[in-house]
Amino acid sequence: MTQKLTPDESRQKFDKIFADLTRSLKIKDELARFWIFILGMFLIVGLWGWIHQINKGLGITGMRDYVSWGMYIGNFVFFVAVSLIGLLISSILHLLHFDWGKPISRVAETVAIAAVALAGLVIVMDMGRPDRFLNIFLHGRFASPIVWDVTVITTYVAISTLLFYLPLIPDLALLRDRLGDDVPKIQKKLYSVLSLGWKGNTRQFEIITHAVRIMLVLIIPVGLSIHTVTSWLFANTLRAGWDSTIFGPYFVSGAFVAGSAAVILVMYVYRQRYDLEEYFTDKSFDWMGKMLVLMCLVYLYFNINEYLVPAYKMRAAEGVHLRELFTGRWSGLFWFAQIGGIFLPVILLLFRYFRRPLPITIIAFITLVASWFKRFIIxxxxxxxxxxxxxxxxxxxxxxxxxxxxxxxxxxxxxxSAIIITMLAKLFPVVTMWEYAEHSGVDKKTMFEDSEK
Amino acid sequence: MKKKRLIIALMFLSAGFSTIYGQEWVAPESEAAVVNPLPFNNATVREGKAVYEKNCKSCHGDPGKNNPIVLTPPPPDMASEKMLANTDGSIFWKLNTGRGAMPTFKGTITDDQMWQVINFIRKFDPRNAGKLTEEALKKGTLAATINSDSTSLDITADFQGAPLAGVPVFVQVKKAFGMLDIGKVVTDANGKAIFRIPDGTAGNAEGKADFVLTFGDEFEKTQAEVQGIKVAKPVTDNPLARGNVLWSTNDRTSGWLLFAYFFVTGLVWLTILYIVIQITKIKKAGQKN
Structure with missing residues (x-):
């Protein structure tokens, strides 16, 4: 809380915040249509490919008896990884009272929901017979990490959705009460239903705060296990390169790198597209940059452990694997993933110049691409x-x-996932309005004076 | 003339290069000059084929199909020019010495068997084309019964009632993924043979085995089967399916694992349920005021 504002100042300030943060809901220009059109076209091409695959079978992919997990599984690990950022930013930063994380916590949750929902879809895409998907619930073996993975991803979808929804309820009430006719009636109806008759009284705020606090704690073990279990799909085998006791933390730390990069990208797009310089400030990019460096350093530490220890022993199969990675057939991709995903952000983001919005976004993009190839290499x-x-x-x-x-x-x-993120930005404010307004000194009573009527 | 000299020079050069880069495996001249003591005929080639399939095929694959195991360097195809350029003596020497992934077969198979394998390989040498007579496949029928105490198979081989004497009969056991060779007997003057079932012949979970008897390649394909012979004790404890194995069926999963899974999952989902109840309370709290 900064300074106490008079009711009039409060009202003015809140009007401005409301106008700024609902801009994404109202925007309807050529660019918006073009963006949806492009995404839709690619989506249709992808869906066509998938239908082709369902008809012809997985034989149309490059996967064979040796490499039976291909790009799909790499993709899956990538999306699970990106989804973990919801846990880091909206929960850990919040619980540690890092206030700069608050305006971006909804961005983080948006990215998390889009990523984890798609991670589930990617797994179905990797199935030759997706119609048999339900068998995992009917006949799953509880000793199999794959069942754990399905369980934990379902749970994480539920928790992420709730964590997105709970702080949104007061915002929904604001939208219900204050939005004019510039949104379709059906959309207003949606706000009205989802806001659960929010009046903004003390009891309601108590419930929200209580529920959010529980979720913020709950998401930590669930979030950690979602990626740890994903890593166990690999680490619970005896294969060279996977048979590792540190695969859990190795994956989790790598996930924070990929997720931070994704959030920086989305932040930058929101900031430019919806003129939200005051909300996604240079300072938040600076902090994100510092956090990315920290995460990369932690990831670097696990990478050193992951490669140096087997490289010291050079057991037969591990030796073959490491040589392939460092100097052999995979060395090009491997070094691109390591340099682009770890060394580049660590070195560049140490300088304040590169932590400004545009440079950091470019670096984050490279890091994100490198993170994808890192999963491929794993x-x-x-x-x-x-x-x-x-x-x-x-x-x-x-x-x-x-x-x-x-x-x-x-x-x-x-x-x-781009479509999901776009849709969420078109339906809901990209920053939690009431939280941000409260933080800027606007009284809760002023915010919800319309709701109480 | 000049051209000829150039070709010869190039050949020497390339030979030199391949020695350096391919680390050519060359037998000493005295060894390479050793001559195969066995005659090159259908019988020795046939014996050689059996030895080859048992000892060599798993790495070198089928001659002429170029389908060796994936190794670096790849094991050469037996019908390749490079392979056939070896003299009999040098193959014999290589079988005895071994190098790298190619083990020595000294002591594993007899000298005679080595020469038989060499004859089998020579079959694919174009220079030997037409040297083996094409034999018409022989005909015969096989019958077998198990003796009273299930220790041996009584085998009868005949052709239209006339006993087939001195014919090898091969005995195999059916396994989950194919046939396992367990031995060979030769019929006596009456076309009969007794095959003692070796101790330690593996049966299925009930300790039973199915035997399949066949003639060699010189016969038209025919076989006799003796099924469901008790050769071993039933398997009561399969170490691969013991309870405490991580990747196992639900009824064989360790208790702690099931407990951990359901306890953690239950706890988390109960909390989620609690939150959903809280959300419904928001609505109530709004109606009161």
């Missing part, structure tokens, strides 16, 4: 070296090369 090279060599197989079974439909299907979740 999944595929290991599979090319099975413990039991298979005999009499054609050459293309041994080495993995993704096919064109496979690439189309892999890109689909990116466009789908």
């Amino acid at each position: 999944v595929i090279p290991t599979l090319e070296h099975p413990h039991l060599p298979i005999q009499n197989v054609p050459e293309h079974f041994v080495h993995y090369t993704p096919t064109r439909p496979e690439i189309m299907i892999t890109l689909l979740p990116f466009f789908a």
Whole structure:
């Protein structure tokens, strides 16, 4: 809280905040239509590829007996990783009273929801028979990390949605009461239903605060387990490159890097597109930059452990794997992922110049791309070296090369998540209005004076 | 003339290069000069094929199909020019010495068997084309019964009632993914043979085995089966399906694992339920005022 404002100042200030933060709901220009059109086109192409795959089977992908987990699983790990940022920003920063994280907590939750929802879809895309998906609930084996993964992702979707929804309820009431006719009636009806008859009384605020606090604590173990369990899909095997005791924290720290980069990207787009310089300030980018450096350093530490310890011992299979990565067939991608995903942000973001909005966004983009390839590098090279060599197989079974439909299907979740993020920004303010206004000194009574009537 | 000299020079050069870069495996001249003591005929080639399939095929694959196991360097195809350029003596020497992933077979198979394998490989040498007579496949029928105490198979081989004497009969056991060779017997003058079932022959979970008997390749395909013979004790404890195995069926999953899963999941979802109840309270709290 800064300074106490007079009721009139309060009202003026709040009017401005409301006008700024509802701009994303009202914007309807050529660019918006073009953006949706482009995303839609790519989405249709991806869906067409997927239908093709369902008809013809997974044989249309580059996956064969050796490499049976291809880009889809790499994609899956990437989306689960990105979704973890919801946990970091809206929960950990909040509980540690890092106030700069508050305006971006809804951005983080948006990214988290889009990413985790798509992570679930990616898994279905990796199935040759998606119609048998329900079998995992009917006949799943509780000893299998895959069942744990499905459980934990479902749980995380629920928690992320609730954590997005709970602080949104007062905002929904504001939208219900204060928005004019510039949004469709059906949209106003939606706000009215979702705001649950919010009046803004003390009891309601108590309930919200109480519920949010529980969720903020609950999301920490669930968020950590979602990515730890994902890492166990790999680490619970004996394969070279996966058989590691630090895979859980290794994945989680990598996830914070990817997620921070994704949030920076979305922040920048919101800031430019909806003129929200006052909300996503230079200061927040600066903080995000510092946090990204910290996360990269933690990730670097786990990377050193992950590669140096086996490289010191150089056991037969591990040796083959490490040579492939560092100097062999995969070295190009490997070094791109390591340099772009760790070294580049660590070094550049130490300088204040690079923590300004535009430079940091460019760096975040490179980091995000590198993070995707890092997952690719974790999944595929290991599979090319099975413990039991298979005999009499054609050459293309041994080495993995993704096919064109496979690439189309892999890109689909990116466009789908962009559509989800766009839709959420079009329906709901991208910053929690009441929280931000309260922080700027506006009285809660002033905010909800219309609601009480 | 000049051209010829150039070609010869190039050949020497390339040979030199391949020695340096491919680390050519060359037998000593004295060893390479050793001559195969066995005659090159259908019988030795046939024996050689059996030895090859048991000892060599798993790495070198089928001759002429270029389907070796994935290794670096790849095990050469037996029908390749490079392979056939070896003299019999040098293959014999290589089988005895071994190098890298190629083990020595000294002591694993007899010298005779090595020469038989060499004859089998020579079959794919174009220079040997037409040297083996194409034999018409023989015909015969096989019958087998198990003796009273289930320790041996009584085998009868005949052709239209006339006993087939001195014919090898191969015995296999059906396994989950194919057939396992367990031995060979030769019929006596009456076309009969007794095959003692070796101790330790593995059965299925009930300790039973299915035997399949066949003639060699020189016969038309025919087989006799003796099914469901008790050869071992039933398997009561399969170490691969013991209770405390992580990746197992639900009824074999360790209790602590199930408890952990349901306890944690239950706790989290109860909390989520509690939050949903809180959300409904928001509505009530709004109606009161």
